Amino acid sequence: xxxxxxxxxxxxxxxxxxxxxxxxxxxxxxxxxxxxxxxxxxxxxxxxxxxxxxxxxxxxxxxxxxxxxxxxxxxxxxxxxxxxxxxxxxxxxxxxxxxxxxxxxxxxxxxxxxxxxxxxxxxxxxxxxxxxxxxxxxxxxxxxxxxxxxxxxxxxxxxxxxxxxxxxxxxxxxxxxxxxxxxxxxxxxxxxxxxxxxxxxxxxxxxxxxxxxxxxxxxxxxxxxxxxxxxxxxxxxxxxxxxxxxxxxxxxxxxxxxxxxxxxxxxxxxxxxxxxxxxxxxxxxxxxxxxxxxxxxxxxxxxxxxxxxxxxxxxxxxxx
Numbered sequence: 001x002x003x004x005x006x007x008x009x010x011x012x013x014x015x016x017x018x019x020x021x022x023x024x025x026x027x028x029x030x031x032x033x034x035x036x037x038x039x040x041x042x043x044x045x046x047x048x049x050x051x052x053x054x055x056x057x058x059x060x061x062x063x064x065x066x067x068x069x070x071x072x073x074x075x076x077x078x079x080x081x082x083x084x085x086x087x088x089x090x091x092x093x094x095x096x097x098x099x100x101x102x103x104x105x106x107x108x109x110x111x112x113x114x115x116x117x118x119x120x121x122x123x124x125x126x127x128x129x130x131x132x133x134x135x136x137x138x139x140x141x142x143x144x145x146x147x148x149x150x151x152x153x154x155x156x157x158x159x160x161x162x163x164x165x166x167x168x169x170x171x172x173x174x175x176x177x178x179x180x181x182x183x184x185x186x187x188x189x190x191x192x193x194x195x196x197x198x199x200x201x202x203x204x205x206x207x208x209x210x211x212x213x214x215x216x217x218x219x220x221x222x223x224x225x226x227x228x229x230x231x232x233x234x235x236x237x238x239x240x241x242x243x244x245x246x247x248x249x250x251x252x253x254x255x256x257x258x259x260x261x262x263x264x265x266x267x268x269x270x271x272x273x274x275x276x277x278x279x280x281x282x283x284x285x286x287x288x289x290x291x292x293x294x295x296x297x298x299x300x301x302x303x304x305x306x307x308x309x310x311x312x313x314x315x316x317x318x319x320x
Contacts, residue, residue, distance in 0.1 A: 011039065012039075014046060015035060015039060018038065018050045018053055019034075019035075021050040021051075022050045022051065022053070025054055034057055037057060037060065038053070038057075040094065041091055041094055043094065043239065044090050044091060044094055044239065045238070045239070047087040047091070047233055047234050047236065048084075048087060048231060048232065049232055049233075051199070051229050051231055052088070052197075052231050052233070053091070056088060056091040056092050059092050059165060059186075060092050060093075060128075063092070063093075063128045063163050063164075063165060066163060067163075068162070068163060068165065069164075069165050069186050069187070070168075070185050070186050071085075071165070071168070071185070071186070071187040071188075071189065072167075072168050072170060072176065072187075072188050072189070073085050073167060073168070073169050073170070073189045074170055074171065074172055074173040074189070074190050075190055075191030076191075077171065078194075079191040079192075079193060079194055080195060080233065080235065081169040081191050082132075082134055082169055083234075083236070083237060084189065084191060084197065085132045085167045086102075086132065086237055086238055086241050087233060087238055088167060089130035089165060089167055089238075090238035090240060091238075092130055092165050093128050093129055093165060095127075096128050096130055097240065098240055098241075099241055099242075099245060099246060100112075101130060101131050102132045102134055102246070102249065102250075102253075103132065103133050103253070104133075104135055104250065104254050104256075104257050105253065105256065105257035107256075107257070108253065108256075109133060113162065113164075116129070116164075120162060126162060126163050128165070130164070130165040130167065131164055131166050131167070132167045132169065133166065133168045133169065134169050134250070135169065135254075172216060172217075173188060173190070173208070173209075173218050174209075174213060174217075178209070181205075181209035182206055182210070185205050185209075186201070186205075187199065187201055188200040188205050188208065190219065192219070192230075195233055195234070195235065196230070196231075196233075197231055197232070198218075198219070198228060198230050199231065200218070200227060201227060202227045203223075203224065203227055204223035204227030204228055207223050207227075208221045208223065269308075269309040270298070270307060271306060271307050271308075271309060272304060272306055272307075273288065273291075273298070273304070273306065273307060274304075276307060276315065279316070280315065280316065287305070287307070288305050291305065296311040296314065296315060297310065297311040298311055
């Protein structure tokens with residue numbers, strides 16, 4: 001485990017050990033840059049295996065070239081998705097990640113993006129940042145595409161110049177919108193147990209995105225050698241994230257998200273699907289399928305489904 005490697009060794013000795021494992025993957029011209037990059041992260045500590053360190057370095061290189069990178073971390077609750085996401089976010093951007101960059105709703109994410117866009121100047125270097133969308137199910141699934149979340153998904157295709165690493169934590173990769181799965185995910189990590197993961201890159205991701213739709217499982221899809229590896233990580237948060245402060249931030253953010261969703265229902269004057277069913281005499285499932293196919297505008301909030309007032313009026317006119 002990483003902690004055992006760190007005990008009794010200097011950071012320079014840890015670097016030599018890591019380099020002995022992944023140095024063959026570095027070009028001669030990259031070796032000095034990699035060492036400088038690695039040594040700067042001594043203040044963070046050692047969290048995961050050498051291959052994930054190399055992946056973080058490659059992601060950092062992309063972002064420094066004015067690109068962005070999109071990671072999805074999937075896995076069961078309690079396996080450590082949040083912990084791993086914080087570790088990666090910190091290692092890629094040790095000076096561009098803090099508790100305020102952890103989001104639980106589209107509103108906060110769009111606020112961060114808007115603030116950075118206002119400060120952006122083409123002639124000046126933009127500082128890179130890491131953003132974590134924790135509990136991303138409600139944010140990005142096809143079943144919850146309200147107006148705000150549609151706007152959020154659109155930003156994923158235009159935000160490259162803002163130099164963001166975006167990490168989404170979600171129980172199941174196939175809950176994500178198909179456009180995100182197929183075209184924006186550059187790194188897919190499945191947390192298979194506490195402290196253990198499987199990382200998929202390259203051609204493996206679209207194969208899983210397409211073929212895994214039947215079983216809704218990442219592990220059930222056979223992918224080519226060279227597109228994945230298995231590794232491990234520690235249970236510690238990076239030093240810029242206090243665990244108690246994180247729990248308070250999480251509760252406060254979820255409350256704010258729920259209030260926003262509640263207000264959204266009131267402001268758009270949405271009508272519950274159960275009410276519509278009684279009025280026009282069709283089943284809940286029929287209307288829900290219509291919403292999912294985007295034949296009518298609506299969304300799921302909690303365990304209930306709603307139609308917009310406009311969609312409701314349209315349905316009344318059509319069905320009667």
